[in-house]
Amino acid sequence: MTIQTVAVITGGSSGIGAATARLFAARGHAVAVLDVNRERGEKLAASLAAGGAARFYECDVADAKAVDAVAAQVGKDLGPAGILVTSAGLIPNTESIMDMDMQAHERMWQVNYNGTVHACRSFGRQMIARKRGAIVTLGSINSLLPLPLPAYNPGKAAIARLTQLLAVELGRHGIRVNSVGPTYVMTETLQARVDAGLRDLNKIMAVHALDTLPGPEDIAQAIAFLCSAEARTITGVLLPVDSGWLAGVSYKTYAGGVPWTD
Numbered sequence: 372m373t374i375q376t377v378a379v380i381t382g383g384s385s386g387i388g389a390a391t392a393r394l395f396a397a398r399g400h401a402v403a404v405l406d407v408n409r410e411r412g413e414k415l416a417a418s419l420a421a422g423g424a425a426r427f428y429e430c431d432v433a434d435a436k437a438v439d440a441v442a443a444q445v446g447k448d449l450g451p452a453g454i455l456v457t458s459a460g461l462i463p464n465t466e467s468i469m470d471m472d473m474q475a476h477e478r479m480w481q482v483n484y485n486g487t488v489h490a491c492r493s494f495g496r497q498m499i500a501r502k503r504g505a506i507v508t509l510g511s512i513n514s515l516l517p518l519p520l521p522a523y524n525p526g527k528a529a530i531a532r533l534t535q536l537l538a539v540e541l542g543r544h545g546i547r548v549n550s551v552g553p554t555y556v557m558t559e560t561l562q563a564r565v566d567a568g569l570r571d572l573n574k575i576m577a578v579h580a581l582d583t584l585p586g587p588e589d590i591a592q593a594i595a596f597l598c599s600a601e602a603r604t605i606t607g608v609l610l611p612v613d614s615g616w617l618a619g620v621s622y623k624t625y626a627g628g629v630p631w632t633d
């Protein structure tokens with residue numbers, strides 16, 4: 372298999388990031404997995420490397436200098452990034468602004484928002500040098516409507532705006548920047564929260580148009596599309612991958628009910 376562009380995935384050790392790393396590796400890309408979870412990341416990279424080139428890099432995306440250093444190392448080991456997916460993130464539980472822990476709030480902004488900025492700067496510079504590239508940031512249904520997650524929710528809205536800013540700033544260098552906005556994705560992290568009673572699966576399903584949630588592989592497919600030549604004129608967009616959550620969340624909670632009984 373010919374080695375395609377280098378694909379860099381932050382938060383690639385698990386969930387959506389891991390599924391994306393697997394998909395890009397299967398399509399012949401050299402893959403750099405950046406994550407704080409060394410054990411899982413090394414295991415994944417080893418399994419991907421069997422079919423091509425894949426490496427794990429331990430990196431806290433909240434640390435701008437660390438991301439810069441890893442970007443330089445990836446450049447040396449695998450070559451400059453052609454694709455960047457920023458999947459590293461912390462996922463919180465319901466809380467109020469009045470009672471939230473401010474240290475946890477700060478950390479979430481540092482990882483989710485600043486971490487996205489850091490990765491886009493460090494790897495974006497490699498793309499600028501080559502005058503091509505595709506970046507996909509991880510948004511959410513939280514990017515579009517309010518949910519009681521006071522650091523996470525506005526952080527995802529900020530990432531959507533950042534994506535637009537970057538799309539314009541980097542468009543003149545031939546780099547496209549888009550975002551995906553998943554609904555609840557059945558990752559191990561979400562499953563654990565459902566099991567712990569922190570997410571109610573019946574409530575979740577009641578407001579979707581479809582009766583099935585996306586898995587990490589579905590999000591990976593949307594990301595791969597946005598990075599592909601088929602999407603060559605798509606930039607600055609937030610693509611919901613949401614089983615109809617955006618359409619259903621107001622419709623299905625209408626006070627007059629829904630026009631069917633079954």
Ligand SMILES: NC(=O)c1ccc[n+]([C@@H]2O[C@H](COP(=O)([O-])OP(=O)(O)OC[C@H]3O[C@@H](n4cnc5c(N)ncnc54)[C@H](O)[C@@H]3O)[C@@H](O)[C@H]2O)c1
Binds near residue numbers: 381459512558
């Ligand atoms: N699962 C969902 O329902 C869902 C829905 C919408 C959006 N998202 C977004 O998708 C992205 C991935 O989420 P996921 O569901 O795959 O979660 P996940 O917990 O399975 O994966 C997140 C990864 O990020 C890594 N990470 C955390 N902090 C980091 C840091 N400081 N530096 C580097 N890596 C770090 C974790 O170790 C983990 O491997 C997140 O941005 C999340 O907000 C998830």
